[in-house]
Amino acid sequence: MKKDSVWFAAIAGLTLAATLMPSLFIEKQVALAQDESCYMITSTGKRVSLGKLCNRSRTFNPTSKNYYQARIKRRDGGTPVIDVTFNGNQTFEMLLDTGATGSLITRSMAQTLQVPIVGAGRFIMADGRSIMLPVGRLNSMSIDGATVRNVNVVIASDAAEGLLGHDFLGNYDIKIKQDVVEFYPR
Numbered sequence: 001m002k003k004d005s006v007w008f009a010a011i012a013g014l015t016l017a018a019t020l021m022p023s024l025f026i027e028k029q030v031a032l033a034q035d036e037s038c039y040m041i042t043s044t045g046k047r048v049s050l051g052k053l054c055n056r057s058r059t060f061n062p063t064s065k066n067y068y069q070a071r072i073k074r075r076d077g078g079t080p081v082i083d084v085t086f087n088g089n090q091t092f093e094m095l096l097d098t099g100a101t102g103s104l105i106t107r108s109m110a111q112t113l114q115v116p117i118v119g120a121g122r123f124i125m126a127d128g129r130s131i132m133l134p135v136g137r138l139n140s141m142s143i144d145g146a147t148v149r150n151v152n153v154v155i156a157s158d159a160a161e162g163l164l165g166h167d168f169l170g171n172y173d174i175k176i177k178q179d180v181v182e183f184y185p186r
Contacts, residue, residue, distance in 0.1 A: 066184065066185075067182045067183060067184045067185075068143055068144040068145050068146035068172075068182070068183040069144050069180050069181070069182050069183070070082040070083065070084075070143045070144060070180060070181045070183070071083075071179065071180055072178075072179055072180060072181060073093060076095060076161075079095050079096060079097070080095070080096045080176060080181055081093050081094065081095055081096070081161070082094060082096055082143065082164070082181055083143070084141055084142070084143055084162070084164055084168075085140075085141070085142045085143070086105075086109075086113050086138055086140070086141055087113060087138060087139045087140055088139070088140055088142070090112060090113055092105070092109050092161075092162060093161055093162070094161065094162040094163060094164040095161055095162065095163050095164065096164050096169075096174075096176070096181060097163040097164060097165050098166075098169060098174070099126075100163050100164075100165030100166060101165055101166050101167070102152070102153065102154055102165045102166065102167045103141065103151070103153045103154070103162065103163060103164050103165045103167050103168055104153065104154045104155075104156050104159060104162055104163040104165065105136070105153050105154070105155055105156070105159075105162040106155075106156060106157075106159045106160070106161065106162055107155060107156070107157045107159075109162055110136055110155045113138070115136035115137065115138060115153070115155065116136060116137055117134045117135070117136050117155075118135055118136060118137045118152065119134075119135045119152075120132055120133065120134050120135060121133065121135055121154070123154060133154050133155060133156055133157075134154075134155045135152050135153070135154055135155070136152070136153055136155050137150065137151070137152055137153075138150075138151050138152075138153055141153075141164075141168055143168075143183060144183075146171075146172060146183045146185070148167065148168050148171060151167050151168070152167070153167075171185070171186060172184055172185060172186060173186060
């Protein structure tokens with residue numbers, strides 16, 4: 001048998017197998033896609049899945065949505081700006097600040113939302129300043145259904161825009177992509 005004939009027979013056999021047993025090929029493809037982004041290669045060249053470390057312990061179902069998503073509207077200094085809905089009805093742009101302990105809203109946001117002041121605190125800003133700021137209480141903050149309730153936020157009089165901090169982000173594993181941010185419940 002010629003070389004070309006052998007290759008043709010092999011391809012025809014794979015095509016026939018894929019036609020007769022499509023679930024075998026589809027399941028393998030889904031498993032590969034699931035594990036593709038979370039693995040390591042050992043010094044001997046063996047591929048080891050790190051699915052449990054990458055929060056892939058849940059059953060993979062390509063048709064269900066097991067995360068929440070926010071479209072990145074723009075970036076300020078490389079930091080994503082996304083829409084956040086407050087108290088179930090008012091949406092504002094917020095910087096996604098993975099380094100902030102808590103969330104911060106502007107004075108105008110607080111006025112629009114009629115946020116009740118529940119106290120004040122001394123806060124260390126990113127530039128090192130220590131300042132006293134009022135603290136307000138929100139009923140909820142949400143992104144595409146991902147929600148935290150009864151959350152305290154700092155109200156800054158001189159901030160250009162709000163910062164979404166760890167009081168929200170700490171409930172989710174986050175994946176920042178080119179155009180969207182994905183939030184995976186822990």
